[in-house]
Amino acid sequence: EAQVTQNPRYLITVTGKKLTVTCSQNMNHEYMSWYRQDPGLGLRQIYYSMNVEVTDKGDVPEGYKVSRKEKRNFPLILESPSPNQTSLYFCASSTNQGTSGYNEQFFGPGTRLTVL
Amino acid sequence: RKEVEQDPGPFNVPEGATVAFNCTYSNSASQSFFWYRQDCRKEPKLLMSVYSSGNEDGRFTAQLNRASQYISLLIRDSKLSDSATYLCVVNPHRAGSARQLTFGSGTQLTVLP
Numbered sequence: 001e002a003q004v005t006q007n008p009r010y011l012i013t014v015t016g017k018k019l020t021v022t023c024s025q026n027m028n029h030e031y032m033s034w035y036r037q038d039p040g041l042g043l044r045q046i047y048y049s050m051n052v053e054v055t056d057k058g059d060v061p062e063g064y065k066v067s068r069k070e071k072r073n074f075p076l077i078l079e080s081p082s083p084n085q086t087s088l089y090f091c092a093s094s095t096n097q098g099t100s101g102y103n104e105q106f107f108g109p110g111t112r113l114t115v116l
Numbered sequence: 117r118k119e120v121e122q123d124p125g126p127f128n129v130p131e132g133a134t135v136a137f138n139c140t141y142s143n144s145a146s147q148s149f150f151w152y153r154q155d156c157r158k159e160p161k162l163l164m165s166v167y168s169s170g171n172e173d174g175r176f177t178a179q180l181n182r183a184s185q186y187i188s189l190l191i192r193d194s195k196l197s198d199s200a201t202y203l204c205v206v207n208p209h210r211a212g213s214a215r216q217l218t219f220g221s222g223t224q225l226t227v228l229p
Contacts, residue, residue: 035219040124042203042221043160090159103207104150105217107159 002027006091006108013081014116021076021111023091030096032074033058033105034066036087043090049074050096081115088112119143122204122220130228133194137223139204140186148207149180149187153200154222160203163189194227201225 033048045058049068065077149166166178204220
């Protein structure tokens with residue numbers, strides 16, 4: 001089954017304790033992205049990757065790191081989490097934009113993170 | 117000004133009603149447009165793309181007005197299962213930018229029995 005998986009699905013942690021949220025896709029997609037979703041603000045892009053070893057900042061990258069060592073995996077790292085990073089996080093993947101501009105993104109089920 | 121703006125709602129409509137959502141975007145060079153649906157606490161999923169000529173998929177009709185920079189979604193004969201948040205999504209075309217999609221904050225729809 002074609003899918004994007006994220007782990008963990010729920011996490012409660014404390015300020016300053018490093019954590020990693022994993023994301024994996026089995027569709028051989030080049031493009032992967034991380035978003036956070038907060039009430040009233042919608043989905044905001046944190047980081048994205050156009051392909052292996054190619055990553056770039058989105059709209060809200062502060063406090064986050066990513067890596068793309070393999071095509072299927074795109075982990076999100078919070079080196080020193082703070083309460084303002086409490087949010088719902090989504091990983092997504094798609095093929096790179098073609099000439100038509102059509103690029104449906106497939107989302108993982110989300111990770112609900114609470115930082116105390 | 118936000119790149120993509122939507123009326124957050126909530127829209128509460130009776131079953132069988134017709135409901136329309138609008139969304140405006142700020143980048144006139146935007147290339148492609150979509151509506152995504154997000155159920156409560158779930159991931160967004162593509163509902164339909166929006167083509168320049170307008171397009172229809174069953175009870176759903178999407179339209180694009182480039183001159184006024186807005187897209188719309190019309191749902192006819194609404195069902196209880198249509199209750200969700202509808203996200204307007206735009207692919208902005210920025211020279212040198214590889215980012216793909218910009219999401220509106222969503223319009224919440226509740227269809228009442």
